[in-house]
Amino acid sequence: MSSDDPAEVSVGSRLIASLVAARYFAALKSHASGRLLDLGCGKAPLYGVYETLASEVTCVDWGNSLHQTTHLDKEADLTKPIDLPDQAFDTIILSDVLEHIPVPLDLCREIARLLAPGGKLIMxxxxxYPLHETPYDFYRYTEFALRRFMELSNMKVIYLEPIGGAVEIISDIVSKNMMKLPVGGVFAARITQAASWWFARTRLGSKVMKKTSSKFPLGYFMVAERPG
Incomplete structure (x- = not known):
């Protein structure tokens, strides 16, 4: 599971945070290298993982971020051209950011510009998923939209997979609403999240996730490459 500190991860979000983190841990070890850029870094929760894999790390976020940006190196509005040189990075992280960008294709093309040939985007x-960081929550994307963004940005998808399925969606909705209960809500949400995490790791849970995730994904995880 993800962090037990509610200041870092809300109890109602621990399941999705854990599912996403597991994919980042695996993808970073396989694909992160060289000069790494964390776009929309926020608290940079993956910093402890990728700093040991990269030769240089640059963390970028905008000045209106709701998160404490401890590792921030540069402020930039990701809805505009980013003041960084062409082909400057070998790895770019884009974690829970694209849904907050009003013209997502512009950012995808900007990422392609910033990546060196053979560089990887991990996102x-x-x-x-419920609305969050409003009013800057604009879209939800299907896998087909993500593939199209990469195609139009001259990027090649290495792999694209759903995160979670019907059980995880139900758990996420129920937990977040339990949190609103005046008595026992946080405890109930904690138990629901832990039970769902345990079930997802069983053989049956894994089968249910794979069976339902194609139509009912909680989210998507993608690794793409700028061709060399």
């Missing part, structure tokens, strides 16, 4: 987006 995730939510799908069946």
């Amino acid at each position: 995730n987006v939510p799908f069946y």
